[in-house]
Amino acid sequence: MSDFTDVTYEVEDGLAWITINRPDRYNAFRARTVDELVKSFKKAWGSSEVGAIALTGAGEKAFCSGGDQKQRMETGDYGPSDSGLFEVEALHRVIRDVPKPVIAAVNGVAVGGGHVLHLLCDLSIAADHAIFGQNGPRVGSFDAGLGTGYLARAIGEKRAREIWFLCRRYSAEQALDWGLVNKVVPGDQLRAEVRAWADEILQLSPTALKVLKQSLNADTEHFIAQGNMAYSTLKLFGESAEAIEGISAFNEKRKPDFSKFRGA
Numbered sequence: 001m002s003d004f005t006d007v008t009y010e011v012e013d014g015l016a017w018i019t020i021n022r023p024d025r026y027n028a029f030r031a032r033t034v035d036e037l038v039k040s041f042k043k044a045w046g047s048s049e050v051g052a053i054a055l056t057g058a059g060e061k062a063f064c065s066g067g068d069q070k071q072r073m074e075t076g077d078y079g080p081s082d083s084g085l086f087e088v089e090a091l092h093r094v095i096r097d098v099p100k101p102v103i104a105a106v107n108g109v110a111v112g113g114g115h116v117l118h119l120l121c122d123l124s125i126a127a128d129h130a131i132f133g134q135n136g137p138r139v140g141s142f143d144a145g146l147g148t149g150y151l152a153r154a155i156g157e158k159r160a161r162e163i164w165f166l167c168r169r170y171s172a173e174q175a176l177d178w179g180l181v182n183k184v185v186p187g188d189q190l191r192a193e194v195r196a197w198a199d200e201i202l203q204l205s206p207t208a209l210k211v212l213k214q215s216l217n218a219d220t221e222h223f224i225a226q227g228n229m230a231y232s233t234l235k236l237f238g239e240s241a242e243a244i245e246g247i248s249a250f251n252e253k254r255k256p257d258f259s260k261f262r263g264a
């Protein structure tokens with residue numbers, strides 16, 4: 001972990017803290033960030049010291065704002081990675097598969113792919129200033145599969161469709177009311193609250209928790225296969241004029257104009 005640039009990993013009394021450390025980009029992830037997150041989750045998985053995992057973002061403004069749209073504008077992709085692939089599916093996979101409870105400590109905006117990351121964590125505890133939402137249709141992207149089907153499981157079809165079709169921002173209180181998060185606390189109490197939840201978890205049987213997590217996952221496993229199809233499409237869509245309009249508009253700080261793509 002000493003060669004990490006985008007993520008920090010630390011273990012405190014049985015709880016592994018995995019922190020996305022790109023605050024100047026609102027903790028947006030690039031391909032390298034995703035690689036480091038996957039390695040961190042695997043490290044926590046294999047460690048006999050660790051019984052619970054917390055995922056958070058550096059600073060007070062952002063948990064994670066999804067894929068790095070400045071990187072995408074600069075290079076047309078999410079940048080270099082160990083394998084040459086953008087391994088976000090592997091990241092989703094490891095959050096679900098790591099046989100230890102994962103708590104999202106949502107310390108600020110959780111938007112786009114960052115919203116999906118908190119959604120996939122087993123539990124979400126939010127600071128009262130946290131903001132939630134999806135943004136893909138505004139920037140020429142989408143996170144279908146778990147990002148749509150699992151979201152609908154969590155909060156219902158109508159609300160999931162509202163989130164994706166309007167790309168609005170939602171407060172922590174609204175997220176709590178919809179069942180998107182487990183608890184909301186003042187920002188300065190977030191780490192202590194996550195610590196307290198982890199301490200309760202750490203008193204329980206690890207094997208029982210592992211099997212319960214696997215059992216809860218089994219019912220939504222098919223969304224991964226749907227996601228694989230969606231990512232294949234996304235790779236092609238990302239190079240289209242429509243998607244480029246979305247990403248250009250974000251970087252030029254203007255509203256996108258998708259009007260000429262309505263007929264397709």
Ligand SMILES: CC(C)(COP(=O)(O)OP(=O)(O)OC[C@H]1O[C@@H](n2cnc3c(N)ncnc32)[C@H](O)[C@@H]1OP(=O)(O)O)[C@@H](O)C(=O)NCCC(=O)NCCSC(=O)c1cc(O)c2ccccc2c1O
Nearest residue numbers: 025026028065066067068069070088112113135136139141
């Ligand atoms: C996150 C925001 C809602 C915050 O809004 P706010 O008004 O509070 O702050 P600013 O807009 O002024 O932002 C501050 C500062 O941070 C920069 N920034 C914010 N988000 C990003 C980002 N995602 N990438 C890069 N930089 C970001 C912003 O430019 C400002 O910097 P300045 O230099 O200008 O000061 C709001 O910022 C926002 O809506 N951000 C964009 C959110 C977004 O579109 N995310 C990506 C969606 S697509 C995605 O996540 C995605 C996920 C996947 O899993 C994929 C998998 C496979 C392929 C593609 C995928 C994919 O695209």
